[in-house]
Amino acid sequence: MDEPVLRVRGITKRFPGVLANDHIDLELRRGEVLAMLGENGAGKSTLMNIIYGLYTQDEGEIYINGRQVEIRNPEDAIRCGIGMVHQHFMLVPVLTVAENLMLGMEHVRGYFFLDKERTIREIEALSKQYGLEVDPRATVEDLPVGAQQRAEIIKVLYRGAEILILDEPTAVLTPQEADDLFMVVRSLTEQGKSIIFITHKLREVMEIADRIVVLRGGKLVGTTTPAETSRAELANMMVGREVLLQVEKEPAAPGEMVLAVRDLRVLDDREHPAVNGVTLEVRAGEVLGVAGVQGNGQRELVEALTGLRKVTGGQVQLLGHDTTHAAPRQVIEIGTAHVPEDRHKHGLVLAYPVEDDLVLCTYYLPPFTRSFNLQPYAIETNAVNLVDAFDIRTPTVATPASSLSGGNQQKVIVAREFSRNVKLLIAAQPTRGIDVGSIEFIHKNIIAQRDAGVAVLLVSAELDEIMALSDRIAVIYKGEIIDTVPAETATREQLGLLMAGVHEAEAGD
Amino acid sequence: MLDANFFTALLSLSLVKATPLVLGAMSGILCERSGIINIGIEGMMLMSAFAGFLGAVFSDSLWVGVLVGVLTGAVMGAFLALLSIRYKVDQIIGGTVINLLAVGITSYFAVIIIDNQSLSGIGVLPIIQIPLLADIPVIGPILFRNQPITFMMLILVFVLHVALFYTPWGLRTRAVGEHPRAADTVGIRVNRMRYLDTTLGGMMAGLAGAFITLESVGSFESGVMTNGRGFIALAVMVSGNWRPINALIIAYIFGVSDALGVRLQLGDVNQLATLLIVAGLGMLIGGALWALTKYLGRRDENKVPVTQIALAVAGLVMVLAPAIVEIPETNIPFQFLGLPPYILTIIIVAGLVGNVRPPAAEGKVYEKQ
Numbered sequence: 050m051d052e053p054v055l056r057v058r059g060i061t062k063r064f065p066g067v068l069a070n071d072h073i074d075l076e077l078r079r080g081e082v083l084a085m086l087g088e089n090g091a092g093k094s095t096l097m098n099i100i101y102g103l104y105t106q107d108e109g110e111i112y113i114n115g116r117q118v119e120i121r122n123p124e125d126a127i128r129c130g131i132g133m134v135h136q137h138f139m140l141v142p143v144l145t146v147a148e149n150l151m152l153g154m155e156h157v158r159g160y161f162f163l164d165k166e167r168t169i170r171e172i173e174a175l176s177k178q179y180g181l182e183v184d185p186r187a188t189v190e191d192l193p194v195g196a197q198q199r200a201e202i203i204k205v206l207y208r209g210a211e212i213l214i215l216d217e218p219t220a221v222l223t224p225q226e227a228d229d230l231f232m233v234v235r236s237l238t239e240q241g242k243s244i245i246f247i248t249h250k251l252r253e254v255m256e257i258a259d260r261i262v263v264l265r266g267g268k269l270v271g272t273t274t275p276a277e278t279s280r281a282e283l284a285n286m287m288v289g290r291e292v293l294l295q296v297e298k299e300p301a302a303p304g305e306m307v308l309a310v311r312d313l314r315v316l317d318d319r320e321h322p323a324v325n326g327v328t329l330e331v332r333a334g335e336v337l338g339v340a341g342v343q344g345n346g347q348r349e350l351v352e353a354l355t356g357l358r359k360v361t362g363g364q365v366q367l368l369g370h371d372t373t374h375a376a377p378r379q380v381i382e383i384g385t386a387h388v389p390e391d392r393h394k395h396g397l398v399l400a401y402p403v404e405d406d407l408v409l410c411t412y413y414l415p416p417f418t419r420s421f422n423l424q425p426y427a428i429e430t431n432a433v434n435l436v437d438a439f440d441i442r443t444p445t446v447a448t449p450a451s452s453l454s455g456g457n458q459q460k461v462i463v464a465r466e467f468s469r470n471v472k473l474l475i476a477a478q479p480t481r482g483i484d485v486g487s488i489e490f491i492h493k494n495i496i497a498q499r500d501a502g503v504a505v506l507l508v509s510a511e512l513d514e515i516m517a518l519s520d521r522i523a524v525i526y527k528g529e530i531i532d533t534v535p536a537e538t539a540t541r542e543q544l545g546l547l548m549a550g551v552h553e554a555e556a557g558d
Numbered sequence: 559m560l561d562a563n564f565f566t567a568l569l570s571l572s573l574v575k576a577t578p579l580v581l582g583a584m585s586g587i588l589c590e591r592s593g594i595i596n597i598g599i600e601g602m603m604l605m606s607a608f609a610g611f612l613g614a615v616f617s618d619s620l621w622v623g624v625l626v627g628v629l630t631g632a633v634m635g636a637f638l639a640l641l642s643i644r645y646k647v648d649q650i651i652g653g654t655v656i657n658l659l660a661v662g663i664t665s666y667f668a669v670i671i672i673d674n675q676s677l678s679g680i681g682v683l684p685i686i687q688i689p690l691l692a693d694i695p696v697i698g699p700i701l702f703r704n705q706p707i708t709f710m711m712l713i714l715v716f717v718l719h720v721a722l723f724y725t726p727w728g729l730r731t732r733a734v735g736e737h738p739r740a741a742d743t744v745g746i747r748v749n750r751m752r753y754l755d756t757t758l759g760g761m762m763a764g765l766a767g768a769f770i771t772l773e774s775v776g777s778f779e780s781g782v783m784t785n786g787r788g789f790i791a792l793a794v795m796v797s798g799n800w801r802p803i804n805a806l807i808i809a810y811i812f813g814v815s816d817a818l819g820v821r822l823q824l825g826d827v828n829q830l831a832t833l834l835i836v837a838g839l840g841m842l843i844g845g846a847l848w849a850l851t852k853y854l855g856r857r858d859e860n861k862v863p864v865t866q867i868a869l870a871v872a873g874l875v876m877v878l879a880p881a882i883v884e885i886p887e888t889n890i891p892f893q894f895l896g897l898p899p900y901i902l903t904i905i906i907v908a909g910l911v912g913n914v915r916p917p918a919a920e921g922k923v924y925e926k927q
Binding site: 103122123124127133135138139140141142143144148149151152153154155157161162163204208 | 721724725726729730732733736737739740741742743744745746915918926
């Protein structure tokens with residue numbers, strides 16, 4: 050018996066103006082991990098959403114165990130044994146794990162009442178069978194991300210899934226948590242489940258996949274196995290041209306002190322301490338990388354440094370000015386560039402044309418404003434120059450930023466921030482969710498800024514990015530810098546442990 | 559005279575005053591737990607009060623009137639759902655539309671139908687006594703000797719609480735209001751749930767409206783029927799953290815202050831002394847309970863809930879004061895005596911709102927990707 054558990058043939062999906070999937074053929078065999086690789090916009094999500102019934106294909110057929118099926122909605126998919134672990138977990142935060150799992154297929158006793166105990170027993174059985182440890186009585190929002198993900202996987206298994214689609218499952222995990230996840234994936238495949246593993250991280254693909262398919266521009270451009278390929282080759286297949294995975298850079302030449310932070314304390318939105326006494330320094334001409342799992346105070350740290358969040362203790366010195374309680378505009382005028390973590394919320398006014406987004410920090414200064422009037426011609430000229438210099442792909446400079454791709458939106462921000470004469474660059478997750486080509490471009494520009502004598506504070510949850518760009522690496526854990534190490538001697542394992550809050554001294558015994 | 563009978567009567571009247579607030583708050587809870595903001599409770603109550611009154615007059619049956627009121631509420635709820643889901647109208651605007659519409663329609667038709675034909679009401683729903691239970695001192699007359707909609711309200715609070723937290727329907731309703739996409743991916747029809755719950759919510763407001771004309775007042779006069787109680791009900795819902803039993807407790811506090819205002823206007827008791835005793839009792843009971851929950855839930859072994867104990871002690875002093883010192887007779891103008899519920903709204907909302915948490919997805923239209 051060698052019938053594939055899932056086979057799709059000639060899947061095509063058109064959106065207005067875009068061919069998202071172009072005659073894709075794919076098969077998934079029993080008990081294998083099929084890695085699906087591709088940039089944002091390559092059509093991975095569209096294909097998975099079709100298989101999971103969230104979209105309907107324009108053409109093509111889906112076969113489960115050799116039998117053609119029609120999948121019109123997620124219930125159909127669940128009935129066919131397909132389960133999806135979404136990148137943004139589909140769990141209700143205020144409910145318990147058990148309540149989340151029973152949702153939509155509740156056991157009832159006494160005609161009306163939820164039978165929670167029965168569900169809990171079933172979850173515990175599944176939990177044991179697959180080595181997925183999770184407390185069914187815990188409230189989801191109190192659990193760490195890794196545990197939430199295990200809950201999400203159990204939820205899918207609980208619904209009888211034989212085929213699991215994992216959508217960028219490691220994006221939110223520490224390296225150690227990712228290792229745990231890989232063990233779970235292996236335990237699942239050993240017990241006969243089949244897995245589609247969507248990712249853009251090449252390292253993971255090489256480690257976990259039995260077979261690899263690569264999508265580009267809506268087409269399937271290659272099928273291979275880890276043994277037959279290399280990371281460089283996969284990157285080239287994804288992008289369609291040669292890509293430099295390594296950023297080339299000279300050793301840093303640190304100069305004068307630009308940013309000095311002493312014992313900084315900041316609260317988060319819920320008024321809980323988020324930054325607990327951070328002390329760090331960044332000198333001209335060096336990149337200080339701040340590594341850490343998301344949600345360990347990075348966002349609050351960056352917002353405090355850029356004047357967007359109130360500081361409750363400590364001191365910030367920027368080029369000799371005390372900017373502890375400075376307003377954002379003062380911070381900018383002293384010479385800070387800020388690439389914010391959430392480009393849609395804080396980086397751009399999405400409804401504005403690109404040309405206006407490019408002068409958000411300088412619109413009030415000449416040549417963009419004279420007396421009381423904005424100068425449209427100067428704004429447009431500026432935009433035309435920057436679009437050219439930073440290779441922003443946009444139909445015109447009057448196009449709203451919302452209609453650009455993620456990578457090009459990020460380039461708009463980078464162009465705006467890097468084109469000013471700055472002394473300090475604060476970049477938070479500068480390449481999150483954008484394509485490999487744009488990542489390469491932005492990385493090159495960050496290094497160029499460094500070489501021009503700018504102090505760079507790089508905050509990123511991507512360990513590869515931190516290691517590629519930084520001269521020194523500070524690891525943040527629960528709002529504290531628990532260690533700072535030189536980049537050339539740092540290893541993934543060492544940083545991974547630090548990110549999980551374990552000091553080497555403790556880990557040694 | 560300030561004796562046990564006075565307080566029994568006061569607390570009994572308080573429950574009556576709380577009834578439309580609780581029903582209104584449950585209307586809001588049903589809608590908002592599923593994700594639809596309902597600020598149109600006031601309008602729904604008004605329409606139902608009017609329609610229920612007409613229903614009763616034309617059919618010559620109070621119960622038919624109640625039914626008409628509830629059905630009117632259902633229609634109003636369905637209308638809000640239609641605006642919010644089908645036509646994607648901003649839900650605050652949708653609620654405002656209902657409030658304005660209700661004022662316009664009822665005052666216009668009140669002139670045409672009621673005034674022009676000099677229609678008069680047919681009385682109010684009778685008081686029902688539960689045998690034996692009604693004879694228990696203090697509690698008996700308060701809980702077991704009431705008019706039917708007040709009884710229904712008490713039962714509905716517990717039914718809704720159990721339904722919301724212990725049945726599949728409740729679990730789905732909460733999921734839809736918190737994270738509709740998660741509900742959708744496990745096969746729950748998000749918008750169908752919202753239509754259902756918002757319509758049920760409308761029925762609660764309908765019952766509140768029927769209470770006003772058919773159980774409390776007995777007639778319909780445009781402009782003075784709901785008196786902002788739909789909005790106080792919103793405050794009750796928010797302060798009660800979208801939980802029916804909490805809403806009952808908070809509405810009852812409003813009821814006490816409202817009843818106190820009514821009672822003091824009669825002028826047969828020492829106003830200042832009564833105010834002191836009632837406010838003191840509230841502080842004593844509230845402070846004690848609050849201190850107890852703090853003490854039981856404390857993380858730090860040595861921490862004593864000082865503020866809460868001080869509150870309770872201050873309350874005790876206020877209760878005992880009239881017995882120890884002579885409190886002078888005063889004559890507070892009756893306009894001021896009507897103020898307490900509104901002042902209390904401001905205080906409770908200002909004090910509690912930071913600590914409550916609305917359903918995460920409320921007010922947002924759910925669309926498939």
